[in-house]
Amino acid sequence: MKRTIKLPANVYLRSYLRKCGVRFDVNVIDTVCSRGLGISFLVTLAIAALLWFGHCSGLNLLFSGNSFWLVLSLLCVYLGFYLLRLCWCLKKRKKLRSDRIPVVCEAYAVVLYDETKFFNLGSGRWQRSAILYKETGSLKPRFFAGAVRRGFCYDFCPDQVVRIFLDRANPRFYTVDDQSATAFTRVRKNYSTSRTVGEVFSTSAQNDIASGK
Numbered sequence: 001m002k003r004t005i006k007l008p009a010n011v012y013l014r015s016y017l018r019k020c021g022v023r024f025d026v027n028v029i030d031t032v033c034s035r036g037l038g039i040s041f042l043v044t045l046a047i048a049a050l051l052w053f054g055h056c057s058g059l060n061l062l063f064s065g066n067s068f069w070l071v072l073s074l075l076c077v078y079l080g081f082y083l084l085r086l087c088w089c090l091k092k093r094k095k096l097r098s099d100r101i102p103v104v105c106e107a108y109a110v111v112l113y114d115e116t117k118f119f120n121l122g123s124g125r126w127q128r129s130a131i132l133y134k135e136t137g138s139l140k141p142r143f144f145a146g147a148v149r150r151g152f153c154y155d156f157c158p159d160q161v162v163r164i165f166l167d168r169a170n171p172r173f174y175t176v177d178d179q180s181a182t183a184f185t186r187v188r189k190n191y192s193t194s195r196t197v198g199e200v201f202s203t204s205a206q207n208d209i210a211s212g213k
Helices: 014-019 028-035 039-057 066-096 203-211
Strands: 011-013 103-112 129-135 143-145 161-166 174-177
Touching (some): 011 014, 014 103, 028 174, 039 066, 066 174
Antiparallel strands (some): 103 129, 103 161, 129 143
């Protein structure tokens, strides 16, 4: 039987959302752009620089000859790919945000990526999460995710209005503009009677999760 996880309100596992029929693509563009030159890039650059310095000074004891050039070439390929991907995402985001007809969405929940290697159930520490947005004014709303972050998204603001800019040719590429869009929280007179995110999910799927099927 699967272990039951008790989460705060408006916080859901991606596996749970998938079983409930909520589908969305990972926000690749905003994730790469917000990460920038991350730790992996800086570490790889430092290793390449140390190898080159050791080779030039004759202190390279780990690699020599063809093995040195092979390792250095692999590191350079990784650095080049990292920079190209970052430049492509920055250019793509700028191009997408020039669209005059964005999709209006509102903050819906916080999604925890439990289907990846970064999820740690034993320690209870959520190492990858994102804010989930729901399309407004549609009978069949679409769902989108914000940039994937390390840790938990503590800045989640329910009903915050954002704009989603889609790639019309390939909808799995999109960007979330939560800066220039109007941010507000709807005033609710009675929070105990308000509908929560879980209430829109199917009852059968919730029962399956609770029973550990």
